[in-house]
């Protein structure tokens with residue numbers, strides 16, 4: 001109801017205290033309130049970053065990283081070594097994603113970006129009293145201010161160096177592309193794409209992309225390990241359609257069972273089980289309930305995905321076949337399955353790449 005009928009009212013985001021000092025007063029995209037600035041940044045991202053050609057241009061680098069990942073798994077298996085699959089999957093996604101966002105990630109090892117991003121994700125996810133009772137902010141009862149300040153300084157130092165690097169040597173990654181817009185006016189309001197905006201958008205990309213992708217992959221792997229029947233069926237699809245070679249990205253539309261496994265994973269284990277909080281932009285009455293402007297709305301996608309009235313009585317079971325002949329997709333239009341959100345604030349790569357493809 002909130003997203004389907006009243007998305008226009010609930011398309012804003014509440015301000016998160018922790019991000020205030022990390023952003024240095026600027027705004028990014030995922031955690032920024034609805035308005036001209038957000039619209040311009042979203043437009044820029046959709047027209048220049050999440051285009052099919054841009055995403056495809058990173059395919060060779062994704063393949064390189066994946067090949068390396070598989071080789072190291074094979075080696076470990078031959079030596080009968082125990083591996084920490086969560087850590088390996090985390091590294092895999094991080095390498096793929098950071099290459100796309102900031103390019104030659106090995107050059108920035110000294111900044112320990114992995115640790116910074118982990119701390120950032122933890123801070124954004126933490127329940128912060130000051131977000132609900134701003135009065136408590138001054139006392140910093142949870143010690144978040146100090147952590148945020150330290151993290152903000154470290155991130156800023158790293159991003160300054162990365163941006164300088166990109167200014168000296170033109171690159172095609174997200175930061176390089178955003179720099180082509182540096183100091184240009186984005187809209188009639190006079191918003192400018194300056195260094196601070198680029199840093200804030202990059203920080204949002206870190207938070208929005210890394211943990212979400214690696215956790216989804218981890219859930220999918222663990223569901224397959226716990227359901228050998230599904231694993232065997234998936235293997236036989238791969239053998240009959242792909243054979244012995246490695247799966248390429250353009251094979252994906254042919255792999256119907258894999259697609260069902262992905263949908264089933266995201267139904268049972270949505271990595272953003274409450275989406276990213278929304279905030280109402282005006283007073284509204286829904287189903288007789290008065291909701292005042294600036295109310296925070298949390299959508300329980302986890303509960304929707306496990307609602308027996310929607311998914312029948314085997315709702316808790318990992319059963320990809322439920323999607324046979326089903327037209328329930330992940331695009332955000334089928335409200336029984338919205339792990340990427342919906343409407344104006346739907347996850348960006350999901351929406352843009354789909355729209356550009358069709």
Ligand code: HEM
Nearest residue numbers: 030208209212213216272275276339340341342345347348
């Ligand atoms: C499995 C992977 C992912 C999942 C499950 C996921 C999920 C989500 C969700 C639930 C939202 C909030 C939607 C809403 O409020 O309605 C969101 C927003 C967003 N996501 Fe993703 N996401 C994923 C991957 C990514 C990646 C790889 C990127 C970028 C490289 C990304 C960038 C964004 C951005 C920029 C937003 C904010 C959109 C806005 O507020 O206007 N996401 N995502």
